[in-house]
Amino acid sequence: MTDARGSRRLRQGRASLAISFFVQGAIFALLVTRIPALQDRYGISDGLLPVFLAAVPILAGAGSVGTEHLVRRMRPGLVLRVVQPIVSLALLAAGSGTAVWQLALALAVFGLTVGALDASMNMLGVSLQRAYGRSIMLGFHGAYSLGGIAGASLAWAGAHWDLPLPTLYAPLVAVLVPVALIASRWYVDRGAHQPEQAQGAHQTGQAELQPQQAEPARRDGASVGMRALLPLCLVMAFAYIGDSTVSNWSAKYLEDVLHSSEQLATVPYNVYMVTTLLGRSFGDLGVRRFGAVTVVRAGALLAGGGFAVVAAAPGAWVGMAGFTLLGLGLCVLVPQTFAAAGRLFPGASDAAVARLNIFNYVGFLIGSPLVGALGGAWNYRAAMLVPMALVLMTIRYARSFSPVPAGYGDGHERPRTVDVG
Structure with a gap:
């Protein structure tokens, strides 16, 4: 009960x-x-x-x-x-x-x-x-x-x-x-x-919520080592550099570089948002089935491919296909980065999340000016290759998303039959 x-x-x-x-x-x-x-x-x-x-x-x-x-x-x-x-x-x-x-x-x-x-x-x-x-x-x-x-x-x-x-x-x-x-x-x-959980587990002999019971109560920020957190901080910044590139430059890119109409230039961001929603709606299933490391690597590859398509696009419709890939790829990175911080510092996850969240804004601050400066000094097609390279660097840090002993049971997930939700 x-x-x-x-x-x-x-x-x-x-x-x-x-x-x-x-x-x-x-x-x-x-x-x-x-x-x-x-x-x-x-x-x-x-x-x-x-x-x-x-x-x-x-x-x-x-x-x-x-x-x-x-x-x-x-x-x-x-x-x-x-x-x-x-x-x-x-x-x-x-x-x-x-x-x-x-x-x-x-x-x-x-x-x-x-x-x-x-x-x-x-x-x-x-x-x-x-x-x-x-x-x-x-x-x-x-x-x-x-x-x-x-x-x-x-x-x-x-x-x-x-x-x-x-x-x-x-x-x-x-x-x-x-x-x-x-x-x-x-x-x-x-x-x-x-x-409640401890009492229920004692009465029923079940251990469905043991990961939460076993978690230390400490929230001491001193236990969060920035050296261990740094790979996740970089991934967070790279993801938001990519996101801010889409939100700030997709319309201008389609209109000025791919010569679309002004009306059509408003479409890519909407497409990006819809595909972000779709990816996140089904992304948890992917993590349960394949694990966080695989999902993060696949997301980084999709996002990198999306930037490559945008940079090489001969016309507006191919460019929009690139922004579609970007939405499907980038959407998994930020949520999984927060989740990985919680697994990495189970006794101080609040402090880890707060510090990691700062790099959300770092990426946002860097992304738009970076692409704008490169586009003005060079050209916007080449500028798109910079966030592409940064997002692809996420693959290098994908191991940081692997479960740790304090995680959610054996392997990357507990069995789906053990579901409290």
């Missing part, structure tokens, strides 16, 4: 966390897809705009660092419950102000809290995956992709009907904030369900 309650609680925690990933995907998309409208609203020059855009990931990195120290005193679930509404309200503030200082303040709050949000969400995801004893991280990031598609679609509708930003943002925030707060009631933090 107690074991059944523990399993139900895990399912509720998984669903509630997926809702938070979805909400954050929608909020972030509503910001980045309406940057031109924000620029027009506040009269920001093209020269000043990159300063605002760079400040957000820099502050997000600071927020992630702060979260590492914060979760030593409070649960990651509580951090997430507090910061997610603040992120949403910061979006509304950014779209509702009239002075540049108001936008700067709103984006500063957004950046700091989104770093804490990303870190705490992935801390909970890693903890839940350990409790489940099987791969579920890709599903959470799939919910984020779905939220991104929903947010981008709503932003397109707002632009199509020429809605003012407050008119677009206010009703959406009014819906998303209560949804996130209600869902937060069922977050499952590390160790919050251990007593």
Whole structure:
């Protein structure tokens, strides 16, 4: 009976966390897809705009660092419950102000809290995956992709009907904030369900949740060796360099290099997001069947092949095929990197996730300027070969994704018949 309650609680925690990933995907998309409208609203020059855009990931990195120290005193679930509404309200503030200082303040709050949000969400995801004893991280990031598609679609509708930003943002925030707060009631933090599980295992003789029971309670960041974490940090940065290349340069590449129409140039990013969602929807099954190392290697090869197709494409449709491959390949790397950090440091996974999350923003900061500088100085076809080479370097570090003795049982996964979800 107690074991059944523990399993139900895990399912509720998984669903509630997926809702938070979805909400954050929608909020972030509503910001980045309406940057031109924000620029027009506040009269920001093209020269000043990159300063605002760079400040957000820099502050997000600071927020992630702060979260590492914060979760030593409070649960990651509580951090997430507090910061997610603040992120949403910061979006509304950014779209509702009239002075540049108001936008700067709103984006500063957004950046700091989104770093804490990303870190705490992935801390909970890693903890839940350990409790489940099987791969579920890709599903959470799939919910984020779905939220991104929903947010981008709503932003397109707002632009199509020429809605003012407050008119677009206010009703959406009014819906998303209560949804996130209600869902937060069922977050499952590390160790919050251990007593139930221990009692259930004692009564029934089952050991379905032993990996979580065996995990040390420590969250001491000092036990996270950066030398051991560095390969995963590099993979995270490489993945986001590839992702930011697609998000920032796909439209320009199709229109200027492959000579597509302006309308057709908007398609690649949407295709990329859809294939990212599809890959993440089925990626956990691939990890369970073939193991994380194989999935990461396959993802890196697909992404590298996608960049190669884009660089060599004779026309727009072949270029879009390349961006499709990119979505299918890159989508598995980030979730599996967080999961690998949790396996590598089972007694300090919160600290490992917080430090790893910083390289999300490092990759985002490097990717777009790097491709732009190379494209301007050389040409954009050749510039696409640089993120290709970096993504392919992930193969070199694929061994870092292999299970460790503190992982999820024998081999790369526990048997699928042992399923608490």
